[in-house]
Amino acid sequence: LSFATDTAVTAAADGEFAAEIRPGWDVVGNANGGYLMAIAARAMAPAARPDPISITAHFLSPGRPGPVIVGAETVKEGRSYTTVRCTLRADRPVLTVLGTFGDLSEPVDAPERVDAAPPDLPPPDDCVRVVPSESGFPPPMMDNLDLRIHPHDATFAVGEPSGRPMFRGWLRFEGEQMDTVGLLLAVDSFPPTIFNAHLPVAWTPTLELTTHVRARPAPGWLRCQFTTRFITGGMLEEDGEVWDSTGRLVAQSRQLALLPRGS
Amino acid sequence: LSFATDTAVTAAADGEFAAEIRPGWDVVGNANGGYLMAIAARAMAPAARPDPISITAHFLSPGRPGPVIVGAETVKEGRSYTTVRCTLRADRPVLTVLGTFGDLSEPVDAPERVDAAPPDLPPPDDCVRVVPSESGFPPPMMDNLDLRIHPHDATFAVGEPSGRPMFRGWLRFEGEQMDTVGLLLAVDSFPPTIFNAHLPVAWTPTLELTTHVRARPAPGWLRCQFTTRFITGGMLEEDGEVWDSTGRLVAQSRQLALLPRGS
Numbered sequence: 001l002s003f004a005t006d007t008a009v010t011a012a013a014d015g016e017f018a019a020e021i022r023p024g025w026d027v028v029g030n031a032n033g034g035y036l037m038a039i040a041a042r043a044m045a046p047a048a049r050p051d052p053i054s055i056t057a058h059f060l061s062p063g064r065p066g067p068v069i070v071g072a073e074t075v076k077e078g079r080s081y082t083t084v085r086c087t088l089r090a091d092r093p094v095l096t097v098l099g100t101f102g103d104l105s106e107p108v109d110a111p112e113r114v115d116a117a118p119p120d121l122p123p124p125d126d127c128v129r130v131v132p133s134e135s136g137f138p139p140p141m142m143d144n145l146d147l148r149i150h151p152h153d154a155t156f157a158v159g160e161p162s163g164r165p166m167f168r169g170w171l172r173f174e175g176e177q178m179d180t181v182g183l184l185l186a187v188d189s190f191p192p193t194i195f196n197a198h199l200p201v202a203w204t205p206t207l208e209l210t211t212h213v214r215a216r217p218a219p220g221w222l223r224c225q226f227t228t229r230f231i232t233g234g235m236l237e238e239d240g241e242v243w244d245s246t247g248r249l250v251a252q253s254r255q256l257a258l259l260p261r262g263s
Numbered sequence: 264l265s266f267a268t269d270t271a272v273t274a275a276a277d278g279e280f281a282a283e284i285r286p287g288w289d290v291v292g293n294a295n296g297g298y299l300m301a302i303a304a305r306a307m308a309p310a311a312r313p314d315p316i317s318i319t320a321h322f323l324s325p326g327r328p329g330p331v332i333v334g335a336e337t338v339k340e341g342r343s344y345t346t347v348r349c350t351l352r353a354d355r356p357v358l359t360v361l362g363t364f365g366d367l368s369e370p371v372d373a374p375e376r377v378d379a380a381p382p383d384l385p386p387p388d389d390c391v392r393v394v395p396s397e398s399g400f401p402p403p404m405m406d407n408l409d410l411r412i413h414p415h416d417a418t419f420a421v422g423e424p425s426g427r428p429m430f431r432g433w434l435r436f437e438g439e440q441m442d443t444v445g446l447l448l449a450v451d452s453f454p455p456t457i458f459n460a461h462l463p464v465a466w467t468p469t470l471e472l473t474t475h476v477r478a479r480p481a482p483g484w485l486r487c488q489f490t491t492r493f494i495t496g497g498m499l500e501e502d503g504e505v506w507d508s509t510g511r512l513v514a515q516s517r518q519l520a521l522l523p524r525g526s
Contacts, residue, residue: 053470053498053519054321054470054471054519056319056361056471056473058317058338058346058361058362058363060338060339060341060346061339075321075323075350075356075359076323076324076356076359078323081470083321083323083359085348085359085361087338093338093339096338096339096346096348096361097361098319098321098348098359098360098361099321100321100470100471104496108496108497109497110496110497110522110523111462111463111494111522112494112495112496113428113460113462113494114492114493114494114495115427115428115491115492115493116492116493164378165376165378197376199374199376200374207316207317207344207363208317208319208363208473208475210319210471210473210517212471212498212500212519214493214495214496214498215495215496228378229377229378229379230377230378230379230477230512230515231374231375231376231377232375232377232477232478232511232512233367233371233373233375233477233478234371234372234373235316235475235477237475237515248495249493249495252493252500254473254517256316256317256475259373259374260373
């Protein structure tokens with residue numbers, strides 16, 4: 001698996017792009033939502049504005065391995081940003097996306113203030129590495145993603161959820177530097193927070209996922225935290241923060257996921 | 264001013280809707296972003312699915328009072344939800360929106376867990392009511408919205424910001440019950456959080472705003488809280504929570520706003 005190769009798109013006719021959902025990025029047959037957003041972002045991003053500043057996807061049907069078409073349409077090209085919408089489809093629409101792209105290559109001269117800190121984590125080698133299982137969960141993409149979960153959050157895997165719907169951990173690609181499109185996968189690469197709640201819920205499909213990219217990540221490990229505060233009305237949010245090796249916030253995310261009714 | 268009347272849309276040809284940005288919902292000439300999203304939502308929502316479950320707008324140019332056209336296009340009609348995208352335009356595109364709509368009229372049978380509480384507020388009469396100013400700020404819509412800010416957060420108005428980029432307060436419509444489309448305005452009706460930071464920033468235009476609606480609000484006052492934790496890279500997020508009079512979370516929002524460069 002190579003993230004750069006496996007999210008590549010090829011310009012086709014009429015402003016459309018051809019791409020392929022590659023095997024290995026799925027969870028028991030359904031492609032990871034962040035991976036699908038990354039394919040969409042490759043098609044949406046103008047050459048001079050490669051960074052997704054804010055990008056939202058609504059998920060319409062499962063993405064299965066195989067060829068897909070991305071129809072991208074520029075809504076506005078402004079002085080600093082370009083806004084693009086697209087739908088990625090196979091035999092039916094898989095996800096529809098709205099994003100604004102810019103260029104984060106230069107530092108910005110503006111006031112800063114941060115009322116938060118990256119999660120406090122033991123060193124990566126003292127965390128629990130997530131490795132693929134033949135059952136399909138953890139998924140095969142964990143060969144490409146080096147994901148180390150905080151030991152306090154990792155005992156769900158042996159049937160002992162922490163009781164807090166939260167995951168913290170380290171993340172990096174194996175053998176690839178992560179770009180801002182990679183962050184779209186990063187924010188969707190941890191287990192669902194609900195796995196650590198004491199609730200009888202096995203699966204929470206994502207209705208919508210929004211990611212804000214604040215900066216290009218420096219080389220090295222990312223520190224990540226995902227938390228849920230509101231499981232209400234048959235829905236839950238999952239808030240993500242991703243910090244790079246310099247201690248800088250590089251991405252913030254929120255997804256809205258659905259609980260099975262009557263569960 | 265009447266929110267219901269002032270967000271009404273009329274079906275026109277080719278799946279488009281005619282509407283009007285009414286005067287009074289602007290801040291010094293620019294229509295409030297939540298108000299514009301409410302107009303878009305009226306055009307987007309299917310009759311049987313009036314509730315915006317998750318809705319995202321990217322703001323493209325200022326909305327000025329006058330007639331607008333909303334071109335709404337259904338992306339997918341599913342078993343429980345309908346996903347729609349639209350662009351609202353005057354002589355140029357004003358905002359582009361992606362939303363998934365459903366029906367929140369029935370209670371949902373699913374597990375609940377809340378790790379948060381509504382903001383602790385003095386009674387509305389002991390808070391600071393925001394009233395319109397002839398200067399245009401506070402804006403005229405504050406005649407229609409009854410907004411009472413926590414006294415600890417309100418001294419920015421006399422040149423003494425609290426030092427924390429946060430606002431808490433009560434909110435209701437004058438003489439109208441708030442529906443789920445009204446919540447799209449509610450999450451954008453408080454002053455920008457940055458007004459309470461000790462930063463020399465006067466104006467933070469919104470690039471993108473996403474609202475999740477979790478439930479229809481019960482009659483009565485809403486309790487609201489807006490906080491910013493990350494002012495970095497020339498951007499800041501503003502996270503909103505809106506709770507109804509029964510103590511239930513009814514909406515969660517996040518917007519990404521821009522700092523003026525070099526400010």
